[in-house]
Amino acid sequence: xxxxxxxxxxxxxxxxxxxxxxxxxxxxxxxxxxxxxxxxxxxxxxxxxxxxxxxxxxxxxxxxxxxxxxxxxxxxxxxxxxxxxxxxxxxxxxxxxxxxxxxxxxxxxxxxxxxxxxxxxxxxxxxxxxxxxxxxxxxxxxxxxxxxxxxxxxxxxxxxxxxxxxxxxxxxxxxxxxxxxxxxxxxxxxxxxxxxxxx
Amino acid sequence: xxxxxxxxxxxxxxxxxxxxxxxxxxxxxxxxxxxxxxxxxxxxxxxxxxxxxxxxxxxxxxxxxxxxxxxxxxxxxxxxxxxxxxxxxxxxxxxxxxxxxxxxxxxxxxxxxxxxxxxxxxxxxxxxxxxxxxxxxxxxxxxxxxxxxxxxxxxxxxxxxxxxxxxxxxxxxxxxxxxxxxxxxxxxxxxxxxxxxxxxxxxxxxxxxxxxxxxxxxxxxxxxxxxxxxxxxxxxxxxxxxxxxxxxxxxxxxxxxxxxxxxxxxxxxxxxxxxxxxxxxxxxxxxxxxxxxxxxxxxxxxxxxxxxxxxxxxxxxxxxxxxxxxxxxxxxxxxxxxxxxxxxxxxxxxxxxxxxxxxxxxxxxxxxxxxxxxxxxxxxxxxxxxxxxxxxxxxxxxxxxxxxxxxxxxxxxxxxxxxxxxxxxxxxxxxxxxxxxxxxxxxxxxxxxxxxxxxxxxxxxxxxxxxxxxxxxxxxxxxxxxxxxxxxxxxxxxxxxxxxxxxxxxxxxxxxxxx
Numbered sequence: 001x002x003x004x005x006x007x008x009x010x011x012x013x014x015x016x017x018x019x020x021x022x023x024x025x026x027x028x029x030x031x032x033x034x035x036x037x038x039x040x041x042x043x044x045x046x047x048x049x050x051x052x053x054x055x056x057x058x059x060x061x062x063x064x065x066x067x068x069x070x071x072x073x074x075x076x077x078x079x080x081x082x083x084x085x086x087x088x089x090x091x092x093x094x095x096x097x098x099x100x101x102x103x104x105x106x107x108x109x110x111x112x113x114x115x116x117x118x119x120x121x122x123x124x125x126x127x128x129x130x131x132x133x134x135x136x137x138x139x140x141x142x143x144x145x146x147x148x149x150x151x152x153x154x155x156x157x158x159x160x161x162x163x164x165x166x167x168x169x170x171x172x173x174x175x176x177x178x179x180x181x182x183x184x185x186x187x188x189x190x191x192x193x194x195x196x197x198x199x
Numbered sequence: 200x201x202x203x204x205x206x207x208x209x210x211x212x213x214x215x216x217x218x219x220x221x222x223x224x225x226x227x228x229x230x231x232x233x234x235x236x237x238x239x240x241x242x243x244x245x246x247x248x249x250x251x252x253x254x255x256x257x258x259x260x261x262x263x264x265x266x267x268x269x270x271x272x273x274x275x276x277x278x279x280x281x282x283x284x285x286x287x288x289x290x291x292x293x294x295x296x297x298x299x300x301x302x303x304x305x306x307x308x309x310x311x312x313x314x315x316x317x318x319x320x321x322x323x324x325x326x327x328x329x330x331x332x333x334x335x336x337x338x339x340x341x342x343x344x345x346x347x348x349x350x351x352x353x354x355x356x357x358x359x360x361x362x363x364x365x366x367x368x369x370x371x372x373x374x375x376x377x378x379x380x381x382x383x384x385x386x387x388x389x390x391x392x393x394x395x396x397x398x399x400x401x402x403x404x405x406x407x408x409x410x411x412x413x414x415x416x417x418x419x420x421x422x423x424x425x426x427x428x429x430x431x432x433x434x435x436x437x438x439x440x441x442x443x444x445x446x447x448x449x450x451x452x453x454x455x456x457x458x459x460x461x462x463x464x465x466x467x468x469x470x471x472x473x474x475x476x477x478x479x480x481x482x483x484x485x486x487x488x489x490x491x492x493x494x495x496x497x498x499x500x501x502x503x504x505x506x507x508x509x510x511x512x513x514x515x516x517x518x519x520x521x522x523x524x525x526x527x528x529x530x531x532x533x534x535x536x537x538x539x540x541x542x543x544x545x546x547x548x549x550x551x552x553x554x555x556x557x558x559x560x561x562x563x564x565x566x567x568x569x570x571x572x573x574x575x576x577x578x579x580x581x582x583x584x585x586x587x588x589x590x591x592x593x594x595x596x597x598x599x600x601x602x603x604x605x606x607x608x609x610x611x612x613x614x615x616x617x618x619x620x621x622x623x624x625x626x627x628x629x630x631x632x633x634x635x636x637x638x639x640x641x642x643x644x645x646x647x648x649x650x651x652x653x654x655x656x657x658x659x660x661x662x663x664x665x666x667x668x669x670x671x672x673x674x675x676x677x678x679x680x681x682x683x684x685x686x687x688x689x690x691x692x693x694x695x696x697x698x699x700x701x702x703x704x705x706x707x708x709x710x711x712x713x714x
Contacts, residue, residue, distance in 0.1 A: 009521030075522040104519035108570035
């Protein structure tokens with residue numbers, strides 16, 4: 001990992017190229033850019049998940065950590081490739097005014113042509129599709145179950161602002177259950193008039 | 200190699216063998232005179248390139264460098280400036296012995312561009328060099344100065360006998376872009392230069408043509424069999440050529456304002472790239488054969504009828520770019536607050552040949568865009584029939600061949616592949632060729648190659664006046680149309696250009712790639 005302090009997107013991009021060259025330009029086949037929006041506490045956990053996800057979908061992972069909004073604008077970054085990760089990764093820490101313009105830091109680092117996934121591991125914006133960072137993504141991943149308080153309300157907020165390309169992990173988690181349910185109905189070919197869910 | 204056209208063409212050097220690829224091409228005895236030696240270009244590109252050439256052993260031992268500028272410098276002061284420029288910008292390692300050898304040939308001449316006495320002094324200096332350093336009367340004059348001074352300098356060179364072509368030596372002139380600001384001024388400029396120097400002694404530097412990746416376009420197209428059969432309107436949907444810069448205009452306000460993105464970059468770099476992509480196979484790689492094909496394709500370019508629907512231009516406004524707050528174009532120092540100069544330009548061109556009928560070429564260039572990148576993307580048609588369901592090909596787009604000119608030089612091929620798993624899902628994957636991976640030798644800078652070619656008198660990489668005039672003929676109607684129809688649109692710094700550029704492609708049912 002290379003530490004860059006008081007840096008900019010072009011320096012981070014140059015570091016990606018340099019790191020790749022010095023590793024002998026290995027075939028990476030990165031198929032997407034994964035942008036993780038989080039805070040200091042969540043960064044490590046999110047990185048662990050991203051690392052295992054990268055084995056299935058090699059990606060350029062950009063972890064955007066917003067610090068205090070006060071003080072002079074400043075961008076720090078840790079850039080690296082390899083070490084248990086298929087693809088490239090940068091942990092980008094923002095301080096001061098630039099925290100409000102995180103999309104300007106991320107935009108120059110998106111891989112050409114390929115899809116962009118934006119993931120908020122904990123607290124997502126109410127309307128991800130109109131969030132400045134969310135707008136960069138073709139897929140936006142939220143998790144209503146991960147908010148600290150008011151999970152049901154968070155779920156409803158996400159439903160209310162649904163736009164094509166939004167995915168909530170709460171929905172993904174019940175896939176197995178949904179498959180069981182659907183399989184059950186395959187056997188009993190009756191019209192469903194009402195349903196109740198307990199748990 | 201320099202006495203072309205004389206009886207000596209029949210003579211062959213017995214020490215050279217066409218099969219010997221090991222022996223490098225070293226310039227014969229010669230010297231270079233740089234006008235405007237104190238400028239940015241000269242310090243950042245030309246001087247370091249000369250050092251790099253010397254370090255690689257490609258310059259003759261007696262090579263001389265004469266600086267000409269208004270500053271009141273002695274030869275040592277000049278040497279110091281070159282020294283600093285070389286230390287800071289040269290690609291190869293700084294070695295004292297190379298430097299000493301090179302520095303012995305440094306001279307400085309102080310004067311204005313219309314100064315008779317100074318040009319007389321310059322003549323004496325070059326004659327001294329011929330005597331002391333053995334440059335043999337071979338001198339190239341590098342005009343790293345604004346074009347408005349060309350008539351003065353060229354006239355003075357002629358008057359003081361510096362441009363005189365003798366059978367046993369050569370005089371060449373090197374000019375940088377801009378080659379005029381429209382067809383008329385380009386013709387005037389060519390007239391001025393050609394009055395004194397014959398066409399084959401004029402070297403116009405378009406540094407893009409010196410780049411390895413650009414020369415590789417020709418190798419890729421004409422040395423391989425797999426690309427040529429699909430390189431036509433049957434398979435190609437459209438071509439996108441992008442040159443994006445993340446910087447603003449920097450200290451170039453005086454030059455840039457009133458010129459704008461289209462004249463600054465599209466006229467030269469982008470149209471040259473387009474010519475290399477679209478041209479037919481040349482009969483050989485001789486300069487004249489290459490030039491002929493490029494001219495053919497440039498003269499078959501036609502503009503769409505509705506320029507309002509097929510062009511877009513913009514000017515950057517204040518914003519955040521790459522995590523840094525940057526001013527808008529109108530807030531840049533020395534830019535008038537009502538300037539209507541465009542900093543982003545996108546145009547659509549058609550090539551009326553059998554090969555390219557119905558295939559639009561989209562060219563765009565801008566400052567303060569998302570990132571610094573130059574790429575040519577050949578976008579292929581979608582398969583006429585897909586025996587898959589719509590959901591399984593949801594993430595499949597067009598096949599694309601991308602030539603990455605800079606940075607991260609290479610070629611990318613993008614096509615669909617099945618995602619491993621029990622369902623049939625197809626999505627885009629990349630196949631990459633990276634220069635850094637396949638050739639570990641670092642590529643020479645474009646200027647090294649071009650300066651060496653000037654000294655060798657090898658012209659394939661330099662556009663001649665016909666090409667320049669053809670390019671202006673393409674661009675002039677667009678720039679005139681813009682001038683007559685209000686100001687440019689705006690776009691926030693750090694984004695990918697104005698909304699109008701997106702709409703321009705949307706009308707054709709296409710989108711700009713994110714490069």
